[in-house]
Amino acid sequence: MFTGIIESIGTITNITKEQDNLHLTIKCSFTNELKVDQSVAHNGVCLTVVNINNNEYTVTAIKETLDKTNIGSLSVSSSVNLERGMKLGDRLDGHIVQGHVDQTAICTNIIKESGSTIFTFTYDATLRNITIEKGSITVNGVSLTVVNSKLNEFSVAIIPYTIENTTFKNITIGETVNLEFDVIGKYVSRLTSL
Known part of the structure; x- marks a missing residue:
């Protein structure tokens, strides 16, 4: 974990x-x-x-x-x-991440704003993974909060510290990234599709 x-x-x-x-x-x-x-x-x-x-x-x-x-x-x-891997008993500063990538996505837009950068990613919705507004998503291993959720697309707002201390500083439009969707959301999605 x-x-x-x-x-x-x-x-x-x-x-x-x-x-x-x-x-x-x-x-x-x-x-x-x-x-x-x-x-x-x-x-x-x-x-x-x-x-x-x-x-x-x-x-x-x-x-x-x-x-x-x-x-x-x-x-x-x-x-x-x-x-x-996390140590049992440590603070959970991000969210529960399994290290099991669900699928990849393509970076489709990068907008630099005053104090943050908005990255938008598009993914194949036929695999039935979902995001929700203010829900958690992992992009290339980074725990992030979804700021704009659509059927096959979402955006995240990245603070300067995260840009500087992860590979987000190297991501360009058209680049493929790994996605791990929120584990709780995956179970809920699976249960509601039965």
């Missing part, structure tokens, strides 16, 4: 393909605190640490993950939002 509060931005230093899998090696500020078999969210995707070497660690993304997320589009020197 995660909170959607990004701890660090990591840098991809190596990518190795093995059959349908990708092994990604990442350099980050907390590598020395990791251990093999630990979960770390990468742009919101929960991946298991399989190797640690000095200040870099390696995770493996399988075909299912590559098909449903933007992990396969990363390259050497790409930046990724990182968050370690």
Whole structure:
């Protein structure tokens, strides 16, 4: 489980393909605190640490993950939002995030306002995921509040601190991002469709 509060931005230093899998090696500020078999969210995707070497660690993304997320589009020197699993008993500063990406979306608009930046994302509504006004959404692992909810589109307002301390500073129009919809909303949506 995660909170959607990004701890660090990591840098991809190596990518190795093995059959349908990708092994990604990442350099980050907390590598020395990791251990093999630990979960770390990468742009919101929960991946298991399989190797640690000095200040870099390696995770493996399988075909299912590559098909449903933007992990396969990363390259050497790409930046990724990182968050370690939450500790039981810690404050939940974001919202409950599983690290299981539901689908991707495309950034369709970026508007800089006085004190914030509005990002708009469009996604495939046929997958039956929903957002609600003032509800929670995770974009590339970042816990955010929806400010404008439509059938296949939503917007979020990002404060300068979040822009500077996540990969939101690199997002451009047309870029693909990972979405994890609110877990409670997913269960309610599923129950009402039965």
